[in-house]
Structure formats: structure tokens, C-alpha cells
Amino acid sequence: MSITFDRIAIIGLGLIGSSLARAIRKAGIAKSIVAIDGDEAVRTRVAELGLADQVTGEPAGVAGADLVILCVPVRANAAVAAAIAPHLAPGAIVSDVGSVKGSVVRDVAPFIPEGVHFVPAHPVAGTEHSGPDAGFAELFVNRWSILTPPPDAASDAVARVRAFWEAIGSNVEVMTPEHHDLVLAITSHVPHLIAYNIVGTAADMEKVTQGEVIKFSAGGFRDFTRIAASDPTMWRDVFLTNKEAVLEMLGRFSEDLLALQRMIRWGDGDALHALFTRTRAIRRGIIASGQETAAPNFGRQPDPLPKPEGGN
């Protein structure tokens, strides 16, 4: 299905918003793109990068857009929705890219005027980098985008949002906001939380210096630092808005970790070996599904990394 929009408004030109602008351009699916951002420095950079046909800080920039995509931290959605509501064109579709969907439905839906469609979405894609320079058109290729339309959403609007994501290379799945928030709690939110946590724990050692943590990070630790370098505001909002599902999954994680701790304390090698064998299968599944590279170390080797300055 080929799709075209007259005017797509992107609100918030961070990693995701600026990647969308680039992907939309590359796919040629909008006659014009308007970039809306409250931050003057971001607007200047977006203009310099030529990411949009129009760049503005005004919510009225959504006027005339047939697709409006909110790309702001999830707790900012309500204020943005309130600001743009008076300017939305009849028949327009409002969507978003938030990592939590229950709260988006709760916060944004009340502001959507009669005759405007609301189809929340979440592209499960990203990098640890932030801001308009970090985006790239291929970010969504072969990733999954999840739509969580309300039960009474117009099927035509849902189909257009689906076609939009497919046009920029994404696979699409539809589910309820509640199920989305549960799935993402275990596949994304809790992994981020424990990555932030181990990096914090490592930074707070007295007997192990920060220099040692850095030097010997290739033993496994460095993998965790990638997602622990993600945008702090975005992630703060994720944990505050998906509280119930995160606490539920965290409870399970901690329960399982205590069981592992007990196996270590009592020397139950067989149980450890059984778990460590089982977990290999999941990675094989992720690689087979095209969501991960099979190259060792994520493919970052054997390209030799640069020698450290002052190294011996």
C-alpha cells in the first residue's frame, strides 16, 4: 500500500522525531514536513540540517497537517496535546511514539477534538544517543512498531498509520495499551532500569576505582553502559508513567535473582548450568528473527578499536 500525506507535523525533534523527518523525506510520503520544537537550539539545528520544510516553536504549526506525531517525553504529552488541540484540522490523525501507551491514552485522548483521529504508536527502536543530530532515516527499518488504537478508532485512520510505519520500513503490530505496557516493561523498561542500576553500583565502589571499572569493562560491563547512556528525561518519564507494570516485572526479576543468589551460595552448579543453557536459546531466536546480529560482540570486533591515549 502506498501512502502520501499532505503535511506531516513532527513535535519534538530528538532522536526519534528527527529520524522520522529523515525517513519521511527518504520515503517521499509527505508533500511537506513541519518541525515543531519548543527549544530554540533544537530549531536552529533542525533548520541547519534541513530536516523540514518549516520549523517553528508554535503549536499552531499543526494547522493544515493531516498527520501530527508527538515525539516528546511521555509526561510532556498532555501539555502538548492541550496546546495543539485548537489548531488541529478536521480529519487529521494524531499519533505519538511514546514508550508507554496507557498513560498516553489517558493524557492525550481527552484533548483530541471531535472529528480528529487518535492512533497511538510506539516504534521499538532507538539508540543511546539523543537530539536532532543523532537521528537517521534507517532507524525503523525491520524494527517493530506497535499501534494501540482505542476500540472506537476509525479503521481507515488506523490503516493509514500502519501504512505510514510500513512505508518507512517498519513492521507493525496492534495490541491494547495495557498489553503493550506489560510487554515493554520486560523487554525494554526493566532492562534499562537494571542497566542504569549496575552502572550506578559500579560507580559507587570504594575498593574498586572508577578507572578500573572502565579499563576492565570488556568483561561484560560495557554492554550495560550503552543503554545506561540513554536520555535521562525520556527514561525518568517512562518509569513514572509505567509504574505498575515496571514494579510487577521488577518484582519477578528480583525474585529470580534471589533464587540465583541462593544457588551460588549453596553451590548448586547444576541449576546454574541449566539456566545458563536455557538463556542461549532466546538469543538464537532473536537472531533468527532478524532483530539482532549474529556477529560476535555485536560485530564491534575484530575491528580493532583505537588505542587509549596514554596507554602503555
Added chain:
Amino acid sequence: MSITFDRIAIIGLGLIGSSLARAIRKAGIAKSIVAIDGDEAVRTRVAELGLADQVTGEPAGVAGADLVILCVPVRANAAVAAAIAPHLAPGAIVSDVGSVKGSVVRDVAPFIPEGVHFVPAHPVAGTEHSGPDAGFAELFVNRWSILTPPPDAASDAVARVRAFWEAIGSNVEVMTPEHHDLVLAITSHVPHLIAYNIVGTAADMEKVTQGEVIKFSAGGFRDFTRIAASDPTMWRDVFLTNKEAVLEMLGRFSEDLLALQRMIRWGDGDALHALFTRTRAIRRGIIASGQETAAPNFGRQPDPLPKPEGGN
């Protein structure tokens, strides 16, 4: 310092042992290499790959070697040391590559004959793949190898082991076994444990299917599956032999995680934001030190990954 050995014996031709064989060849620092492995399938493969000048299953293969490197799971070291001891040449150096050093000193030192040097080592390098096919010569380039010589070790033997690691591209640091085990507990062992654990937790959901975990793994989860695909026997042995340090670090991790959980429950956004900001600095340090790539997503994007079979 240029260094050459007459005959290097490698015992255990897995990822590390086979990488060492390749690196030694590439650096041209041994007149001959003997590969010793108890597994016939491994021996056959090592011979096919041409990794050594001699391939044997016999401990007597160490005869005449001036450097003998144990590359077996750490709990196998004692039996290997006992088996090779009668065949060790006077003046030979015995080393190893184990991820735990306290236990190696405890298990191996008693078997080392008078006149043979024992200089334990640990290259902090690896991939999630196992076996002789997984090795490559560049594995140790720009990584750190840690030596934990006993206080009475001959300085010449220590210097030769240092020169060995440097000759194959590694940086070298010397510390006590106790400090090594503490440093590695936080930079490697606990990260592996929580990676294994989150993958296990995700596999055990009732309301979220394994297919969903795999599909939406790009949200962060997939990063953890890499190290959770590491060799089960090696890692079982690590946790059983570095029990005290792992339990100590795990206690800190869990304590910190409980504090985070409480911040989420009570909506303390400022505290979350402060931690998430602090953790970014550590990654910057790791990148600046040359232990990690600055490319987003470990550099695995924007190379588009293959489309899933049967994807829509």
C-alpha cells in the same frame, strides 16, 4: 621487548585457547605450538583448522614446553595441573586465562613442581561464542590482561608473561588475586549474572509470549542476551569459585535496585533523573579509553539487518 618461546602448550582449545593459538602464530612468538584437549571432536577440529604444530589428548604433551597455558573452565584447573605436573620441564612457566584468580592460585599452585614458575593471568576479553571455530587472533588487541603473580614469583618469569601478552596486542596490569576477583565481580561476573537472570525472567512470563519478547527485543532486552549466550560451563565455574566477591557485589546491586524501585513507587523523578545522568559519564569514560565503540547501537546499525523470514 621482543619475546620468543620454543614451545608453547595450550590446554583447552575453546574460544580463548584457540584465539591464543592464532594470535601466537600471527605474532610469530613460538617456534612450535602444541594443542592439548581432552575432547576428541575439538582435537579433530583444531587439526583441521591447522591451529597447532602438534595436537594431542595427552597431558605429557607439555613436555619440553617453556610456556604452558591452561585455558579450561576454572574448576577444571586442579585436575589439569595434577595431570601435567610430572611432565613439566624445569624452568617452564605455567600460566592460565581463568576469570577467577583466587581459586586458581589455591587449586593450581600446590601442583607446581619446584623449579617451575607459576604466573596466573586473565585476559579481559571474549565473545559470546564458544569452541575452536569461534577464536580469532585479534581478540586480545587493546584489551587488558591482568597478571596475579604470587609474592615470591621470579621477576623474570613475570616479565616474560607480560611480554607474551603485549606481543599479542594486550595491555597488562598486575594485581593481587583478591583484588582481581573483586574488580571482575563488578565488571564482569555480576553483569553476566543479571543478564542471565533477566533473560530467564523474560522466558518465564505467562502474559507475555516468548515470541513477543523476541520481536520487541530491540527496546533494550537484546543487549542482555549477548552475554547470556556465553558458555554455561565456564560461567557456572566462575560463580562457584568467586562466590564471596559475587555475593558481596550482588548484595550492593540489589540494595541499589531496591532504592530505585522505591523512587519509582513514590514518584521521585528528580532522583531517577540524577542517577540516569550520572551513568552517562561512565560510558563516555569507557569510550574515551578505547574499550568501547562510540557508534550508536554498538555500530550494529544503520546496516539493515536481514528481514525476518515470514515477516510482513
